[in-house]
Amino acid sequence: MxxxxxxxxxxxxxxxxxxxxxxxxxxxxxxxxVWITTGTLPDAVPPHRAGWRLRLLGGFALDRDGEPVALPATAQRLVAFLAVRGASDRARTAWSMWASKPEDRASADLRTALWRLRKAAPGLLADSTGALALAAGVTVDTxxxxxxxxxxxxxxxxxxxxxxxxxxxxxxxxxxxxxxxxxxxxxxxxxxxxxxxxxxxxxxxxxxxxxxxxxxxxxxxxxxxxxxxxxxxxxxxxxxxxxxxxxxxxxxxxxxxxxxxxxxxxxxxxxxxxxxxxxxxxxx
Incomplete structure (x- = not known):
């Protein structure tokens, strides 16, 4: 929830x-x-060339080479989940992020989030057809x-x-x-x-x-x-x-x-x- x-x-x-x-x-x-797709989009920037930095402590913030990158809310949640939990297969990711929804609906929501993420931040995800994961070299404060x-x-x-x-x-x-x-x-x-x-x-x-x-x-x-x-x-x-x-x-x-x-x-x-x-x- x-x-x-x-x-x-x-x-x-x-x-x-x-x-x-x-x-x-x-x-x-x-x-x-006292004082946390049915179609695929090509990654425009290879993961190892993109200076990605992700901040999760104190709030979500993503930048590449010092420039802020805005993500839709669903894409933010997906990025944060992979940063915190590590590589995860699609079924586990969909179930964890949309546990209250039926399996088919959760899978559809995951595909939508992936499409939006790859469109907004090409190269942030690892280029793999298997488990979902952030690209190698992404710096995460946690x-x-x-x-x-x-x-x-x-x-x-x-x-x-x-x-x-x-x-x-x-x-x-x-x-x-x-x-x-x-x-x-x-x-x-x-x-x-x-x-x-x-x-x-x-x-x-x-x-x-x-x-x-x-x-x-x-x-x-x-x-x-x-x-x-x-x-x-x-x-x-x-x-x-x-x-x-x-x-x-x-x-x-x-x-x-x-x-x-x-x-x-x-x-x-x-x-x-x-x-x-x-x-x-x-x-x-």
Whole structure:
């Protein structure tokens, strides 16, 4: 199914560093941000000569050699599907994209989408009579998050600077929803991994920066808050850690009705204990 619905704001939450806003997506009911032919047309441009770039994070955008390429809505969905799912036979593609329609109608819609796509963007699809796929050499931004290996730090910095945009916001096809959650999880893990590596490497300030980006992307994810507190305490910023601890306790209670986990509570207790010791020393 496809549709376009606006996310619902749940109000700002101040972290003392920047303002963030909680949003809940209508379909998933999860916290999102805190701050996806009968005839053939010849390919006019061979795939390996066309500098295709496809952006799916934050919205659909396609360009070739730096020039924007406009596609009809059905062609956009087909391109996004192949970019996210990889090579796919026609039957599977038609069923996935038009699951609510009869098989013959879904196949007809796929043929129409292919015709429109080849007319608007010749060379974007691989020249094959078998499975449908994007041409070799097409650059897709989601691939930077799609692998099992480490995420390139330069991409991660750009992704964080952009606010960790979701896959195709406003698209609610089932295949988009599944991959949106997968990519969001991988982005968060990459931010947290970068934070942890910096802290272990003796640079808690850099670790704090990565950890705050993770918290900004998902304020209800405890692992990010643990890294924030760890970095603050490692850097000797006990007062900052105490303020953040109080905010976390309030956030979890108000948004989820839960208490911090034992692991997070241990860091909160450490912040409070070190603050009490510092206050005692100040009193003499």
């Amino acid at each position: 496809s549709g376009h619905r606006q996310a619902r704001s749940r109000g700002p939450v101040s972290w003392g560093i920047r303002e963030v806003t909680l949003r809940t997506t209508p379909r998933t009911k999860r916290s999102a941000d 691939r930077s998050l799609g692998g099992r290996g480490p995420v390139d730090p330069a991409f991660l910095r750009r992704h964080a600077a952009d606010g960790c945009p979701d896959l195709l916001p406003g698209w609610y096809d089932d295949w988009v929803l599944m991959h949106r959650e997968l990519l969001r999880h991988r982005a968060l893990r990459a931010l947290e991994d970068a934070a942890g590596a910096a802290i272990r490497g003796g640079d808690p300030a850099a670790g704090l920066g990565w950890a705050l980006e993770a918290v900004a992307a998902d304020a209800l994810r405890e692992s990010g808050h643990r890294l924030v507190l760890t970095a603050m305490l490692a850097n000797g910023n006990v007062s900052d850690a105490l303020r953040h601890a109080d905010l976390v306790v309030r956030l979890l209670a108000e948004q989820l009705g839960v208490r911090p986990s034992p692991q997070l509570m241990a860091l909160i207790d450490e912040a409070r204990s070190r603050s009490a010791v510092a206050a005692g020393r100040a009193r003499g």
